[in-house]
Amino acid sequence: MKILIIEDEKALRETLVSSLQKEQYVVEVADTILVAEEKIALYDYDCILLDIMLPDGSGLDLLEKLKQLGKSENVIIISAKNALDDKLKGLELGADDYLTKPFHIAELNARIKAVLRRKNLDGKNSIDIGNVVFDITERTLTVASQNIHLNRKEFDILNYFLLNKNRLITKTALAEYVWGDQVDQADNFDFIYYQIKNLRKKLQDAQADIAIESVYGVGYKLVAL
Template structure:
């Protein structure tokens, strides 16, 4: 799962990044208003951590932009401003939660997992398609009652497909969901091919009632049989 930290304070940004990496999240960063806008225009995120006070503009304006784009990214505001008006406006503009600085990292991590779970699974603790069930918080998968063993990258890819059932997803979108900012530093498309092949094989061997298929010239899609 991919997180975008929009925060101009280097120390705070680094602390949050290190904490999220320990939780096995993929982390990207933006340090000001303009770089944040570029990020949200180019990529989708499972959760955006948004500071209100940014160089070059306001985090509330970024929420306005997300609303105009009809984006469904979860947004958790993290701000030193403890104004009731800011909280109300942020939530009205579509933020999912609001956490005032200073905060404990354990609470931040719990809030992130909570907003992602609520939005991507509509409040359920699992994500299901056919006889396939995923537990995002525990990173576990089962086919019926039988556990399916996946690597971390395989889980991330399968999760991305399951929350986008029937949607044709390009190889580049899959690569970005796995590597984010580092997508250009690896031979990612070949890796995606091998990982999709592995996941497809494991689903078939486990007699899953979903199928991962290639759409020539476009990418892949996961559909229920």
Template sequence: MKILIIEDEPQMLENMLQTLEREQYVVETAADYATANTKIGVYDYDCILLDITLPDGNGLELLKQLKQQGKDDGVIIVSAKDSLDDRIKGLNLGADDYLPKPFHMAELHARVKAIVRRRNFEGNKFIEIGNVCIDPESRSVHINTNEVVLNRKEYDVLLYLISNKTRLVTKTALAEHVWGDHIDQADSFDFIYSQIKNLRKKLTDATASIEIEAIYGVGYKLQVI
């Protein structure tokens, strides 16, 4: 899952980044309003951790813009400004949660998991489609109760396709979500083809009742067979 941290305090930003990367999220950062504004305008995220007080603007304005653009990224306001007015304003603007500083990183991780689970998987602890069952907590995949071992990127690709199972996922969207915004520097999508090929073989060998359909020149769509 892909997270954006908008935080201007360097040590806090680094602590949050390390914590979430240890949990194997794809994490991007922005230390000011301008950078954050560019990122939310170009990319989509499962969860945005948003500081209100930024050196060049108000984080709540970013939240307002996000909602005006019709995006449904999950948002947790993370701020030392713990007044009731700020909390109410943020929630009224569409934030999903509010976490006042200081906080334990374990609580941050729990809040992020709850947002992702609620928004992408209807609040379910396990994700089931056909005979495939995924446990996001342990990042494990079982097919017909047998565990199928996937590498990190194979798992991320599968989870993203399942979370968008009713949609056609473009190669660009898949690359940005699974590999992060540095994907802009890539010359081709060959690395995606490699992961998809390996993932397909593992699903077929395990007799999964889902398959990844390639839409020529566009991207991929998950099908239940």
């Protein structure tokens, strides 16, 4: 899962990054509206944490742009301002939730997981296809009731494929989703090939009712068998 934190307060931003990375999320940050707009134009995020008071403007203005792009439903507003008008305007603009500073990290984690369930899983915790049960919250994969061990990247890759079943996934899109900003440092995408190779073998050995197919020269596609 990929999260964007739009927050100009450095100490809080670093605390959020550290905490969310421990939850196995891919985390990217922006400290201004301009930087946030650049990232949102390039990447898709499962959840966006948005501060209202930013150095170059109001986060609500950015939220309005996100609504026009159809990307506001996965936004959680985080702000020191507890004014009812700001809350109502944020929710009217499509924000999923509103959290007032200071807040407990545990509460933020719970809000994020709720957003992800509503956005990707229609309120459920898992994706079920045939004999496959992929639990987002517990980060587990079972095939025919047998637990299949996945490393962190294998889990994130399979999660992305399951959310985009039967769609062509390019290597670039997959790399950006799973590795975030770090992918810019890569010379090639060989690391994706090896992760998918291992993931495929685990699915085949377990006789899963899903498979990852290669689309020559472009990327991959997950299909039900």
